Amino acid sequence: AIYGLNIRSWQGDPCVPELLKWEDIKCSYTNRSTPPRIVSLDLSSRGLKGVIAPAFQNLTELRKLDLSNNSFTGGVPAFLASMKLLSIINLNWNDLTGPLPNVFHDGEKNGLKLTIQGNPKLCADASCKKNNQNYVVPVVASVASVLIIVAVLVFILVFKKKRATQVQHELPSTRPSIFTQTKRFTYSEVIALTDNFERVLGEGGFGVVYHGSLNGTQPVAVKLLSPSSVQGYKEFKAEVELLLRVHHVNLVSLVGYCDEESHLALLYEYAPNGDLKQHLSGERGGSPLKWSSRLKIVIETAQGLEYLHTGCKPPMIHRDVKTTNILLDEHFQAKLADFGLSRSFPIGGETHVSTAIVGTPGYLDPEYYRTNRLNEKSDVYSFGIVILEIITSRPVIQQTREKPHIAAWVGHMLTKGDFENVVDPRLNREYEPTSVWKALEIAMSCVNPSSEKRPNMSQVTNELKQCLTSENSRQGGRKNMDSRSSVEMSVSFATEVTPNAR
Known part of the structure; x- marks a missing residue:
């Protein structure tokens, strides 16, 4: 923006994916845990x-x-x-x-x-x-890294276009292109790289997700917008714009997109191990995830959310955190996905944004549902539900239970002192009880009906790491449960927290 550069390859993250790295730059790829x-x-x-x-x-x-x-x-x-x-x-x-x-x-x-x-x-x-x-000048080691090119050449462009263009939910007959040509695929290219949409990976509100291969070497997931999709061009545009300007090891990477007349598609890095929900439900088959593996996955997801809340300028609210949106790569590393409903969060004196209710029943923050007031604690609530899922492996809403909503059911069981029947029996008691109990406390604090009493994602991340440390230090046998935690148990377990569907 300072020099008016118009380099077609300069779109999105300068360094990832490596196959689509920007022209005339070189990047370091030595540390896999950092961008x-x-x-x-x-x-x-x-x-x-x-x-x-x-x-x-x-x-x-x-x-x-x-x-x-x-x-x-x-x-x-x-x-x-x-x-x-x-x-x-x-x-x-x-x-x-x-x-x-x-x-x-x-x-x-x-x-x-x-x-x-x-x-x-x-x-x-x-x-x-x-x-x-x-x-010759002196050289001293440095740690901090700031990507100026993203900030100057992409970030400003994105928000200028967001302010200038009001996009209807339906697909308009004519609309401005989201970006220029780089990372943009034609519909014929999408057909070719998916072998004419031969292999289906899944289906959601946006449309069908297909397996594809880029240049015959890089596997990708191609999310194709269905004409009858409940989401539309607005959500498609929001997802492209967000993923073009953010990068974190625990957020799914955007490889490219197609925006050609009525054909809309998003191309992501491929997650061969599916989503967390499939593993908790047993849909993927194989052995159940160990407790330590479940903790690792939610910690990585928490780190991705923490980055959206505190590492992005302006901060972002995901608005659809759930186990089906937590993808697992070949190393079972968690990748938070599906940013079509994400919103920018105020960075001034405001504490919330007012917006129409969107989200998934069961994961939806009841306070947000009542007031239309959205802030980052709405994501915290949804994440608390995810923690309850990894502990129980039970459906978020199950009408045959005494308390249909998982948060209310867990609270009800704990008030009866029935800890054993809350925990997934497939774990076969192979876990450190203090670790599971602490995770329960964190989850219940996250789903507090009052957003002010919920922790932030930085606190949640740190507390979950303590759970994993406790589990990793287990040396056989079982220790006495210790219910103390630095996350305050500020929610009544018997409280009904299920929002009604609209």
């Missing part, structure tokens, strides 16, 4: 004008920067010398002027090379006698 970072940026010969923007210094993992053969003016900014991992800077053949800051001379013996050939008005030293020299 890749930009380490090299080549903007040479792009016709760029103006000063070298301070925003470059936000690329704190950058090691090489090439701005040669452009028309940059002004001085060489001193901040380039303080970028702690930067080792090569090429500023050849621009229109830079003025003396070179002393900080470059001071670091001459320490390793980072600056080339400034072809800038006749640039003074390499105080006497302005040398114009074409190499300089």
Whole structure:
């Protein structure tokens, strides 16, 4: 946005998926647990004008920067010398002027090379006698990483389009394209990569999900909008826009999309182990998930939600957290999916947004249902239901129970002291009771009817990690249950919390 770049491949996350990495950048892919970072940026010969923007210094993992053969003016900014991992800077053949800051001379013996050939008005030293020299600057290890390209080139574009365009729920006959061509597939390409929609993976409110293969090597899931879908272009657009600007190891990655006349499709990374609901219900077959595996999955999901709430600017509310939207990759790593109902959350003094009720019965926050007031604690409520599901492996709503809703049923059972019959019998008591009990406490605090009394996702994540630590430390035998927890049990177990369907 600063320089008016129009590079077709610069859409979405710069580094993922690796197959669709942006042109002229290089990323680090060494640590699988953290998102890749930009380490090299080549903007040479792009016709760029103006000063070298301070925003470059936000690329704190950058090691090489090439701005040669452009028309940059002004001085060489001193901040380039303080970028702690930067080792090569090429500023050849621009229109830079003025003396070179002393900080470059001071670091001459320490390793980072600056080339400034072809800038006749640039003074390499105080006497302005040398114009074409190499300089060295200090390098110090850095930890923080901020993706400036996403912020500048995509984030602003997304919200400008959101403000400018009001999209109807139905598919309009003409509508603006969401983005330009990169990561965008034609409908004929979608047909080809799915082998004419041969293999069905599942079906939901959006439409049918098919298996596909990108370039014959990368498996993908293709979610195709059905003409009779209860969701429409608005939700499709919301999901594309969100996934193009966020990335977290526990959020499903968007590979691409199709937006061609009446054909709408989303292409995701493929999760070969299905969703959490399938494993809890036994639909996938095989051995039941161990307690430690269930905890790991909900912790990873909690981390993804925590990122949406605290790591995104503006923060995001998912609005449809449930076990069918928690996908499992080949390593059984959790990936939170289905962002079609997501909403931005206020970052000013407001504490909520008012919006029409959407969500899934059983997971829907009763306070949000009553008031239409949405905040991040609505996701916390839904996540509490997910925790109850991993503990019990029972349906969220079951009319044959004394208390049909799972939260009310668990509360009712615990008031009777019947802990054993709450826990999934398929676990065969192979768990640390204190770990399960603590998870129950966390879940019940999450489903408190009052949003103010619910913990936030950062607190929930930390508490669940303690549950996993307790389970991992189990050394055979059973320990006495300890009901103490740093998450306050602030909900009455006998309280009916089921919202009526609208």
